[in-house]
Amino acid sequence: MKKDNIVVTGGGTGGHLKVADSFIEELNNRGYNVIYIGSSNGQDKAWFEEDNRISQKFFLDTKGVVNKKFLGKIFSLLNIFSKTLQCIKIYYKFNVKKVISVGGYSAAAATFASILKPNCKLYIHEQNSKMGKLNEVTSKFASKLFSSFSEESMIKDYPVSKEFFDKARVRTEIKTVAFFGGSQGAIAINDFALKVAPKLNSLGIKIIHQAGKNDYERVKAQYDKLNINADVFGFTKDFLLKVQEADFAVSRAGASTLWEMCANCLPSFFIPYPYAAKDHQFYNAKVLKEKGLCFLQRESNLDEEEFFKAINCDIKNISTNLKNSIKPDAVSKILDIVLHDK
Numbered sequence: 001m002k003k004d005n006i007v008v009t010g011g012g013t014g015g016h017l018k019v020a021d022s023f024i025e026e027l028n029n030r031g032y033n034v035i036y037i038g039s040s041n042g043q044d045k046a047w048f049e050e051d052n053r054i055s056q057k058f059f060l061d062t063k064g065v066v067n068k069k070f071l072g073k074i075f076s077l078l079n080i081f082s083k084t085l086q087c088i089k090i091y092y093k094f095n096v097k098k099v100i101s102v103g104g105y106s107a108a109a110a111t112f113a114s115i116l117k118p119n120c121k122l123y124i125h126e127q128n129s130k131m132g133k134l135n136e137v138t139s140k141f142a143s144k145l146f147s148s149f150s151e152e153s154m155i156k157d158y159p160v161s162k163e164f165f166d167k168a169r170v171r172t173e174i175k176t177v178a179f180f181g182g183s184q185g186a187i188a189i190n191d192f193a194l195k196v197a198p199k200l201n202s203l204g205i206k207i208i209h210q211a212g213k214n215d216y217e218r219v220k221a222q223y224d225k226l227n228i229n230a231d232v233f234g235f236t237k238d239f240l241l242k243v244q245e246a247d248f249a250v251s252r253a254g255a256s257t258l259w260e261m262c263a264n265c266l267p268s269f270f271i272p273y274p275y276a277a278k279d280h281q282f283y284n285a286k287v288l289k290e291k292g293l294c295f296l297q298r299e300s301n302l303d304e305e306e307f308f309k310a311i312n313c314d315i316k317n318i319s320t321n322l323k324n325s326i327k328p329d330a331v332s333k334i335l336d337i338v339l340h341d342k
């Protein structure tokens, strides 16, 4: 017999969706009925539409509010209000008493509905070092807030999928370097990779390169022109395989990617997305940098020399120490707290 219905909401980009995915997996393993509420815009639909671990899925036509002009903001807020009413109806229909939000605009309506409906509890997972706008507004109403960066959080480890820990290995030498641009890809990282590729190639180092859907063709053509046989792709569902193969990564510092690399013991050179809200990608990586566990450079003063210095680091030492930066059972521990909360 299936247990209670639990709502998981949020997404928009891969970082939020990966965390939602980890919660859905564990809830499903524990026999709970999972209801997912996301947006029909962004990546939610592509990620979960065919997912048979989820018993009910709702992709609402919602968009972000924060970066809109005045009138756009008003329309988006009115839209969120009407979708909030729709979510309240869903909660009554399926007798929902617990809602887990991983944030992002696609979580807004379901989160507000959990606050407005009596006998419904809200649990929030904030992924970043600086809180997103929605979580800032709604966390005061949450029964519990979880975050790797908050002193108050009962569980500080990030909910990374177990497979990144299972396949972890301590790197001892650099045979393969990977370039990762976050779920959307990053032109700045693509251009940097193409700059350093000839030297990496001459050192006999293999290149893995996630260029993003939109820039893939250009990047691939550039490698062909350079006559370098790199493993280039736009986006892969098998990200773990690429992480596992790499001995060193150059990457954006979105929270999910950052902790996945820690879990896998992969030393990294982070180039944060400079336009992230409150510069949160920089602060995500700064926490690791202060412990000597990563390299960190601003996109505005990217330096090839610094990069080549980094790949000559004591990789074994960093990789070994990454092992202690995160523990593997955060998903389970967070859900223990949520599910036993009265």
Ligand SMILES: CC(=O)N[C@H]1[C@@H](OP(=O)(O)OP(=O)(O)OC[C@H]2O[C@@H](n3ccc(=O)[nH]c3=O)[C@H](O)[C@@H]2O)O[C@H](CO)[C@@H](O)[C@@H]1O
Pocket (backbone or CB within 6 Å): 013, 014, 015, 016, 018, 127, 128, 181, 182, 183, 184, 210, 234, 235, 236, 237, 238, 239, 252, 253, 254, 255, 256, 257, 258, 260, 273, 276, 277, 280, 281
């Ligand atoms: C531009 C922007 O606002 N980015 C935010 C977004 O980033 P974004 O979604 O890029 O951030 P993350 O790095 O957190 O997550 C990317 C996720 O996509 C997966 N992946 C990546 C490449 C690939 O080919 N296949 C694949 O599956 C990775 O495993 C990872 O789990 O959400 C993050 C989490 O809130 C934030 O920290 C970022 O700042």
